[in-house]
Amino acid sequence: METPTPKILVFSTEKISDPALDLAGLLKLHYSPTVHTIVLPCSSAVRPGWILHAFEKGFAGVFIAADGSDCPYGESCIEKTSKIVEKAHVLMREKGIPTERLKMAAVCSVCAELFVNQMKLFAGELSGERINE
Amino acid sequence: MKEVDVLVIGGGIAGIESALNLANTGLQVLIVEKDLSIGGRMIHLSKVFPTLDCAACITTPKVSEAARHPNITILTNSRVMHVSQDENKLFLARVEQKPRYVISALCTGCQDCESACPVVVNDEYQYDLVGRKVAFIPFSIASPRIAAIDIDHCILCGACEKACGPGAIDFTQEPEQVMITAKSIIMATGFKLFDPNNIARYGGGRFKNVVTSMQMERQLVPTRPFNTVLRPGDGKMPDRIAYVLCAGSRDATVGNPICSQICCMYSIKQAQLILGALPMADVTVYFLHVRAFGKGFEEFYQQAKMMDVSFIKGKVGRIREQENGDLLIRYEDIASGHVKEASHDLVVLSVGILPTSGTEQIFEPEQPELDPFRFFR
């Protein structure tokens, strides 16, 4: 039986986190097929507007697979990515969207397992939240 | 005859880095790698000191850049057999490419052959900790990600041939000789690990729970075989782990009087990683001098002390195996001046590095000079 799971939009990064997503596939580590990924150069380039847009279009959750300290564009990435999350949280509150629907974690280029676990956890949280709604 | 500007012998990190730099200046470069994949030792490491960058993460971008660089050609599974020089100082090299028994252009890296293959042998890429198939892709991040048949162990059952969609398996392949001309040659043939069997009193190769640092390294990588740190003897999660430094270094009796420069630091790194994987474990490092000399190394060493890694200044005399697989280390405790014994679940020998032997002999008639330790001078 294939059960429908909440739709998650992932923002990954070309050099760091997206290779980990590829590795997850290579190792046949399964996660929900309702996870969709958009690749960007750097996680500190995710516009809060895109996050809002995704929620408006029906995504249950947005996950930023951040570069963390591995970012090829320097250390300011960590701080900037968390600022983006803060800003998005403000916009989400304005629209009455629970801030738990946006998650971020640093995903290194071979962190396949970590990514898959994050997806499972997030999908679980999002389904729970849906029941509560 | 293939003409290149530079022939790079060895496709490890040094060979790849030099090839990339040369190729970026417009020179044509050929990398000859004896293994099935480029990436050398570094691609198999867990994290690197003192930054704790994941080694595979920082090697693979270089590997793929080299693989798709228009000015770089790569021959894997190949050896330079002979090098001579003509009257114009141009090098002439004969390279032998061994067959993979897989047509590279057709293989998609899907691993169907691997699933189909019935034969399992020790996986040298996991330093024999686990097994692998005989039709196999060397490791998940290999480049090229193309299957090969380990013909020495193959039973020629044909299962892989049937399983391969694109029909890439080809048992009729023969070794190929490739003639190369090059204006310069870069030797980047790396090193050999000290064989712990050469120090009988440590029990390496005899006692199941005495492992080399490279075997421990593999247990700490993201794609590690057991998904945690286990001792090989009985699969028990070790509580008391010992490192014996200078195993095969600074020891004229085993023919290697010099310091290998990396063992102190990789042991300190592994100790930190073990404490990440097994937070309750006790890690003890038996040392004579800790050579934390590079940028950030001393700070990294101090960090390990803060994490409660014990450092004992003392010479390890011998290691004995007990019935339950535990190991008894007898050592001279320099701080107290007494000979002591301590029991450990797992002992890691921090093996040193030796020159790759005989590489200079491919050159004829004149050979590059070696230093007294048989490294290239």
Added chain:
Amino acid sequence: MDKRIGVYICQCGSNISDWVDVEKVREVIREENGVVLARVTMFACADSAQKEIVADIQQEPLDAIVVASCSPKLHLYTFRSVAERGGLNPFNYVQVNIREQDSWAHSDQPTQATQKAIRLIRAGIAKVQQAEPLTPVMIPVDNTIAIHGAGVAGMRAALELADLGTTVYLIEKEHFVGGRVAQWGKMSVTNQTGEEIVTEMYRQVIQRPTIHLFTGARILSATGSIGKFTLKLKLIPRYLNPPCDAIGLKKAMEACPIVVDDEFNFNLTKRKAIFHNFKSEFPALPVIDMNACTRCGECLQFCTQIDLDQQEKIIDLQVGSILLTTGFNPYEPKPGEFGYREIPSVITLQQFKRLLELSKGEFRFGGKKINRVAFIYCVGSREVEGEHKYCARYCCTSAIHAALQLREEFHVPYIYHLTRGIRTYGKQEILYEQSSVAGDVYFQFVEDDPPNVEASGDHVKITIHDLLTANQEVSVTVDLLVLVTGMVPRENDELEQILKVPLGRDRFYNEVHPKLRPVETVLDGVFIAGCCQGPRNIHESVSSSLAAVSKIYSLLNKGEIQLEPTLAIVNPDTCEWCGKCVEGCPFDAIEKAETDKGFVARVIESNCKGCGMCTIYCPTEAIDIKGFTNQGIRSMIDAMAGD
């Protein structure tokens, strides 16, 4: 107008088609807006399939292609070149990953995997619809370099780069070249002296017409970016006009009444205000130290070439790249640290090395013959609490080598080493072995319990709790105590502010990555080598300098550099210039520019890395990354959100 798009769905043998119903995907995708052709292929990357795509592009014709196959990390460049061969701009191609991130990741749920493939390909189509043709940005590069610091690292780099055709401006703060190595005396392993090495290198430097040496020079300002930097230099004159008559000059130096400490000999000796460091010192022309000179004019009587009216000069240099080889300072112990400056026979390793150089036959200090010498290691290094937490790495080897010289050349019989663990790494181990065999005595202490040093008549008494003999208290009384002092960063505050070179925790210049990019800084076109980057020995300094040469050569030799076109772009119609994007950019890649309508932000493409950090900061969404535009990503989200 909508593009005419061709979509190729790869089966990858069966790696995709086992779980993704590729026929069903094709049925759906062929109906999408703009799609004029949708094909299923066995192996899209196969040569035959590539040829088919090229033919399709030309015959249909297609404006853009989407290939749904494996990860773009494997074949992005393969298909970009297919697009180009068909006559398309390579950026009118999008690869959709339906293998690693679909068929393999969801092999447990094939129906869903098929649905996901459709949504991913739709997003790919949306992206390619928005895609603009892009061409790589070319930046012209001057084949010139400024090398700051004419020590061994700087001179080696200058020689190599000059031989590779680069014009070199070699800038030295002091009036003589050679840096610290010139002061260093005999060195392991070759026993060559620093003087010899420096002299030989200088000889080679002056033979190269494309190396322009500036001594007494300081960088006042630096502007520009990779490819074209402009440096303003201040040149302090020597107050001498060559050629000089050697005899006259010698008399002039004798006549000079001003006597000051000679820094070259670490103040062990004195010099005049008109001076040179050693006989073969280069440039082979003395200099007048204007900080000490009283302009008394005594010297003018003997040497007509002296010109006290020479003026400082300011010059501009234009260079494509900058290499910093500014070196290190020896650690200067605090007064009282192990008796330094309080007990006369306590000196630093650097002073000791000069003393060895200046000694002939007998080893004497303070007028007496020296028989017993002790060395205390790690002075100003490996401080757990202090500022210098790092190991200075050269000092163990250097001290042991100097001690061996003391024994072999000057027959000093009693030598004691008080260490914190000897770090003669690599092949240097052999020296330690030699020294132990020769009879040097080693003790070891821990940082918490340092040796106690006190004056004992003319001698120095050192007491230590020796780790090597179960913490027994041991005392030795010696004629001379040498503090094995480490390396600290030079005081380069001015330069750091001008060039904004990043510093590490240890306050040395910091590389981008110690393993991957060991000689590059985060400033494009600015490189570092030698001891300005951290402690190292000469061999390691020169290796790093050669590494920098190879990086610099690949940058300068082509005359231009090609940048990926996926850089930031400002829409001048919506930009209202607030400067916020400048704040967001870590690479100084945005500047204020004036247009007919007023001020707008402008991207300095040579600095831009295309990370997109700036885009978040713009209140009017006027800044985009090419290839990842606001509109493009939004339309991808729309496509993925559908059923």
